[in-house]
Amino acid sequence: MNNNLHLKKVVDLFNKNLLNEALKLCEEYKGNKNQHIIKNIIGAIFLKQKKFDLAKDSFFKAIRLNEKFIDPYNNLYHLFNIIKDNQNLILVSKKIYEFDKKNSISNFKLGYAYEISGEYTQAINFYDKALKIGFKDKKLIYNNLGNVYLQLDKIDKSIQFFSLALENDKNNKIIINNLIKAELKNKDLIKIEELLHKAKEIDKNYYEFLINKADFFILKKRFNEAIDLLNNIITAAKNPNPNAYIMLCKIYFTKGEIEKGKKIINQITNLYPNNIDVIRFKGMRDLYDGDFESGWKNYELRISSMNNLYSEIPKWKGEELSKKRLLVYNEQGIGDCIQFSKYLLPLSKHCKNIDFIPNQKLKEIFSNDLNEINICNKNDLSIDKYNYKIPLGSLPKFFFREINKYNDNLILINSQKSEYFRNKIDKSKINIGLVWSGSINGPNEPYRSISLSKFDKILNLNANFYSIQNEIRKEDESYFNKSNIINYGDLLLSDIPSFINTLDLLITTDTSFLHFSGSIKKETWALLSLYPDWRWGKFYDLDPYTNMKIYKQKKFDNWDEVLNLVYDNLKKIINN
Numbered sequence: 083m084n085n086n087l088h089l090k091k092v093v094d095l096f097n098k099n100l101l102n103e104a105l106k107l108c109e110e111y112k113g114n115k116n117q118h119i120i121k122n123i124i125g126a127i128f129l130k131q132k133k134f135d136l137a138k139d140s141f142f143k144a145i146r147l148n149e150k151f152i153d154p155y156n157n158l159y160h161l162f163n164i165i166k167d168n169q170n171l172i173l174v175s176k177k178i179y180e181f182d183k184k185n186s187i188s189n190f191k192l193g194y195a196y197e198i199s200g201e202y203t204q205a206i207n208f209y210d211k212a213l214k215i216g217f218k219d220k221k222l223i224y225n226n227l228g229n230v231y232l233q234l235d236k237i238d239k240s241i242q243f244f245s246l247a248l249e250n251d252k253n254n255k256i257i258i259n260n261l262i263k264a265e266l267k268n269k270d271l272i273k274i275e276e277l278l279h280k281a282k283e284i285d286k287n288y289y290e291f292l293i294n295k296a297d298f299f300i301l302k303k304r305f306n307e308a309i310d311l312l313n314n315i316i317t318a319a320k321n322p323n324p325n326a327y328i329m330l331c332k333i334y335f336t337k338g339e340i341e342k343g344k345k346i347i348n349q350i351t352n353l354y355p356n357n358i359d360v361i362r363f364k365g366m367r368d369l370y371d372g373d374f375e376s377g378w379k380n381y382e383l384r385i386s387s388m389n390n391l392y393s394e395i396p397k398w399k400g401e402e403l404s405k406k407r408l409l410v411y412n413e414q415g416i417g418d419c420i421q422f423s424k425y426l427l428p429l430s431k432h433c434k435n436i437d438f439i440p441n442q443k444l445k446e447i448f449s450n451d452l453n454e455i456n457i458c459n460k461n462d463l464s465i466d467k468y469n470y471k472i473p474l475g476s477l478p479k480f481f482f483r484e485i486n487k488y489n490d491n492l493i494l495i496n497s498q499k500s501e502y503f504r505n506k507i508d509k510s511k512i513n514i515g516l517v518w519s520g521s522i523n524g525p526n527e528p529y530r531s532i533s534l535s536k537f538d539k540i541l542n543l544n545a546n547f548y549s550i551q552n553e554i555r556k557e558d559e560s561y562f563n564k565s566n567i568i569n570y571g572d573l574l575l576s577d578i579p580s581f582i583n584t585l586d587l588l589i590t591t592d593t594s595f596l597h598f599s600g601s602i603k604k605e606t607w608a609l610l611s612l613y614p615d616w617r618w619g620k621f622y623d624l625d626p627y628t629n630m631k632i633y634k635q636k637k638f639d640n641w642d643e644v645l646n647l648v649y650d651n652l653k654k655i656i657n658n
Contacts, residue, residue, distance in 0.1 A: 089116055092123055101127045118147035122154045129157060134165055152181050159191060168199040179208075186217035194226065201390045202230045221250035225257050232264050233385055237523050240264040255281065259290040266297050269522045274298055289315070289323065296329060301528075303639070305333055324354045328363050335367075335613045336529060337638045343367075358383055372620030378479035386413040387473050392463075398470035400480065403433035406469040411439040411460075413473040416575075417594035419444055420493065420601055421617070425477035427488045430454035437463070438474075446576035449494040457492075478625075485625050493601045499580035507584060512545045512656055515582060515599070516567065517590035519555055529611045530592045532641050534558040534565075540589075540649050541565055544656055548585065550578065550595060587655075589648065592618070600627030609644055610634040 088111055095104035108124050111117075125140030138161060141154040155178050162171040175195040179188045193208030209227050217223050224247035231240035244261035251257060262277045278298060281291045292315050299308035312330050316322045327350040334343035347364055354360045365380025381387075391411060398408060410426060412419040419440050426438060436455045440448060450457045478485075507513050519531035535558075541547055552571045554562050573581055578595070579602050582588055588599040589607045592614055599606040606627065610618055612635040633644045 088113075089119065092120070096123060096127065099130075101130055118144045118151050118154075121147060122151070122157065125154060126157055129161055134161060137161055152178065155181075159195075163198075168195070171195045172199055172201075184215055186212045186215045189215065190217055190223060197226060197230055199390075200233075200385060201393065202234050202385075203391060204393070205230050221247050221254070221257070224250065225260060228260055228264065232260075232267070235267070235523065237264055237267050241268065253284055255285045255288050255291070258284065259288065259294055262294045263290075263297075266294065266301060267523050269301065269527065271301065274301075289319070293323075293325060293329070296326075300329070300333060305337065308333060324350050324357050324360050327353075328359060331363065336526075336611075338612045366616045369621055370616040370619035372623075374479075374482070374621075377616075381479070382476065384414075384475065387475060391473075392465060392468075392471050394465050395468045395471040398472040401470065403470070406433060407435040407437070407467055408433045409437050409439070409463070409468045409471040410474055410477070411471065412441055412444075412475075414475050415594070416441060416444060417597045418475060420447075420594060420597040422474045422477060423448065423493070424488065424491045424601070425474070425481050425485065426455050426492060427490060428481040428484055429477060437468075439463070440474075443575055447494055447579060448492045452492070455492070478621075482621065482625055491601045493579050493598070494576075495583050495602060496577075496580045499577055500583050503581050503584040507548075508546050512586045513548065513584070514545050514652075515548050515550050515585045515588040515590070515595070517549070517551045517588070517593050517595045519551065519553075519558070520591060520593040521553070522555070524593075525615065526592075526611060526613070529639060530614065531555075532591060532609065532645075535561045536641055536645055540645065540652060541567065543649070543652060545652070550581065551593070589652075596630075600630050603627075603629045606630045607648060608632050609641070609648070612636070612638050 088107065092104050092107045092111070095101075095107065105124065105127050108120050108127070111120050121140050121144035125137045125144065128134075128137035128140060138158065141158045141161070144151060144154040155174055158174045159171065159178060162168075162174060172192075172195045175192040179192045182188055189208045189212035193205045193212060196202070196208065197205035206227065209223055209230070213220075213223060224243045228240045228242075228244035228247060231237075231243060241261065241264045244257060244264055247257045248254065248261060258277060258281045262274060262281060265274045265277060275298070278291075278295060281288070281294070285291060292311065296308045296311045296315070299305070299311065309330065312326050312333075315326045316330075319326075327346055331343045331346045331350075334340070334346070344367075347367060350357075350360050351364055361380050362383045362385075365377050365383065368374075368377035369381060371377075391413065392409060395409060408429075410429070412422075414422075423438075423440070426436060430436060430452065434454045437458050438448070438455055439458060439460050442459065445457060445459065448457045516537070518534050518537060520527070522528070524530070538561075546568060547566065548568045548570050549562070550570050550573060552573075554571070570581060578598050582595070582599050582604050583602055585604065587605045587607065588595065589609065590596045590599065591609045592611070596606065596608055600608075606629060608630055610632060614634070618632070618634075633648055635641065635644055637643070
């Protein structure tokens, strides 16, 4: 048999799934001309047989024989995706991309590799390129973009792309349930119920549908139904997804049933020791409980940290910095940026060349008069001048035990603006800022926000009340419009510290305003839910705001005791 016929016979056997016969013929092949093709086919046979190490070895042999042969790269891409080797998946995707940068599939593959590795900014970049140059499977790429934006908490964009995907396949159970996930974050109960009804018609037993249904019960505060459904999901599944356990955990912690929640954490840590969602969830709880060694390690697996911005720069892990240049960037929300910015101060004792990139709309609130710390725009960066980078949220693990040595912060109070606001407010009464709700998409919602009408007794005290939140929820609009609250919700972010500085007191739920006020040492009363964010646990004992008083719920979803105490204490202050 000549070599060409031999090769054709191998391919025919492979396509018919006669793998052992195909492998035997490959081993009998004697020619040199097509050895790279033979090695690639041998690798593909091993891949089908799930002999992954042998497959990988054969693909690399094929590449060594002919580096311009793309097939083994594509097969390695498939292999690394199967075995969840994300680092090598990105490397091989880059190789495929180099073959043809204008190929939509090459761009898609690189985007997908970045997505599952948690590098979402890069994923969006290559998915967008794939769309622009004609990627044909619109449903697939729209769905993937929806997932990426969902992970980044850009809910409106996520809903937009999931909706586009669903237009391309109206009965796709994966896409419709992804859209429900996004709407659950958006808290649109009517839309969620409508989509759940459609998803039920498509597949009422689909795992993601059942999880979404449980999440809907939680949002509606129908906890017993959610618990029953989640337990049924876990019991029915042979290998239940850990998310069902995590949701159960969250219910118990939210309701204050701490021991039940801890029991499930121990259970899933044993069942899924390598699952990133489990490790991430446990890390947050460890930080809350004060197990900082485990907590900080696992906090590095937060989604925002894994979105590897400025990938060309190595991450700082505690190396000597005396003669180095360091880039610090905020990768989380406004409140995180404000709270953690003070950790730049102890960092500046170790490094004299720090560039800090906050959220762009926050740049003006930071003072730029420290020689070691330069507040800058991301557009001003020259990436090759930095020795290291670190996300802002990773600084506390290095300095949280010594932060109280530093009394300053980087928040800028504009004296002229403060004087302007002082001339506008009525000084004949005590002046109180009020924030009762945050973003509906925020964490621990709706439990960290309070209905405005519950403040009725407080608002009837002899004081001036100023709303500084920029969003009034529909359910609060009627009461708000009839109240005596003075609306300052249209302040620029850069003006907020100066305005808060003119007040006598800020009363606020867990929002970014709390961190503004705490950072500038304004008298602040923080209204916290029964199970607040991890930073209000043991971490806060080590790193408190010095002028802040905590009013925390004692019973789940019951603000009455908290607000009655606020009323009594505020009345005493006003009377005095």
